[in-house]
Amino acid sequence: MMRSKLWVLGLLLSLFGASLVYADDKSGLNEEGFLQRWVVLAPIPLADGQGGEDGLMKEQLKDEAKLQPKAGDKVKVGDTELLWKNYIAKDHLLDLNDFVGKQTEDSVAYAVAYIESPEDLKNIKMKTGSDDQSKVYLNGKEVFKFTQERATDKDQDTTEVSLKKGTNVLVVKVVNVKVDWSFCVRFTDKDDKPITKLTVK
Numbered sequence: 001m002m003r004s005k006l007w008v009l010g011l012l013l014s015l016f017g018a019s020l021v022y023a024d025d026k027s028g029l030n031e032e033g034f035l036q037r038w039v040v041l042a043p044i045p046l047a048d049g050q051g052g053e054d055g056l057m058k059e060q061l062k063d064e065a066k067l068q069p070k071a072g073d074k075v076k077v078g079d080t081e082l083l084w085k086n087y088i089a090k091d092h093l094l095d096l097n098d099f100v101g102k103q104t105e106d107s108v109a110y111a112v113a114y115i116e117s118p119e120d121l122k123n124i125k126m127k128t129g130s131d132d133q134s135k136v137y138l139n140g141k142e143v144f145k146f147t148q149e150r151a152t153d154k155d156q157d158t159t160e161v162s163l164k165k166g167t168n169v170l171v172v173k174v175v176n177v178k179v180d181w182s183f184c185v186r187f188t189d190k191d192d193k194p195i196t197k198l199t200v201k
Contacts, residue, residue, distance in 0.1 A: 028113075028200025033186040034092035034154075035113050035170070037200040039069050040099050041084050042109030043176075044077050050106075052177040053147045056133040060108050065137040067112055067171050087111075092154060096174060096181040105178050113170045113185075114201040121163040124195060125188045129156040131180045137171040139164070152182045163187070167201070 028037035046055045060077060061067065069075075069084040076082075087099050096109045128136060128144060131152040136144040136159075144159045174183045187195045 026199065027196070028088075029186075029194075029196065029198060030089075030092060032092060032154075033188065033194025033196055033198075034089075035094075035115070035185050035200050036089040036092075038087045038089070038094055038111045038113055039071055039084050040087045040094075040096070040109060040111045041069070041075060041082050042096055043100055043104045043107035044082070044109070046106045046108065046175070052133045052149060052175045055108050055175045056135055056145070056147060056173065061110060064110065064173060065142060065171060066140050067110060068169055069112055092184045092186075093152065093182045094172075094174075094184065096176065096183070103179065104181065105176055107176050107181070109174050109176075109181070111172045111174070111183065113172075115163065115168040115170055116199045116201060117163040117165055117168060118197055120165050121187075121195065123160055123162060123190070125190070125192065126159045126161045127155040127157065127186050127188060128159070129153050129184045130174055131182050132177050133175040134183055135173040136185070137169075139168055149177050151180065152184060154184060155186075161187075163198075 030036055044060045071084055071086040073084040074081055094111055097103050129152045130146055132149040134146050138161055143161050146157060172183055189195060
């Protein structure tokens with residue numbers, strides 16, 4: 001009887017502890033500094049005969065560099081109406097097939113993160129990875145572009161950027177040609193150590 005009570009108590013503590021960890025995790029970053037909290041719009045099909053690089057270079061949404069959506073906003077692309085939705089990545093990867101709910105090929109996705117910095121951060125590193133082509137805008141300016149097909153890995157690309165004190169808007173565009181479709185990003189200092197004082201709203 002005592003053993004049974006202890007087991008139940010242990011289970012309750014375990015569950016309660018897990019909920020505390022979840023409730024306190026408000027940064028929107030994982031332990032390695034990868035952004036996990038996004039507002040996502042997908043899938044936008046590539047035009048007939050359009051390759052991944054062509055899709056990357058074309059604006060499926062007007063003024064894509066300046067996007068600042070919120071969950072619930074509706075967008076009409078061609079004859080299709082799409083909805084911006086909140087998405088929390090399960091690990092370092094923004095898995096766009098998981099977001100859509102199925103494997104989706106020959107398509108474009110937009111993802112936006114609102115990054116809060118407690119201070120100006122000059123000349124830091126933005127480390128990205130993508131499957132396949134990707135383009136990144138930071139505060140309305142293009143800071144990175146990759147035009148080839150590849151599988152995602154952590155820290156495939158490094159770009160020197162700066163974050164301002166307050167809210168920074170990161171807009172990511174990711175094209176999928178075939179099979180896997182994902183992206184990852186984190187910010188590090190000059191010694192490649194994750195910047196963990198950021199939060200993602």
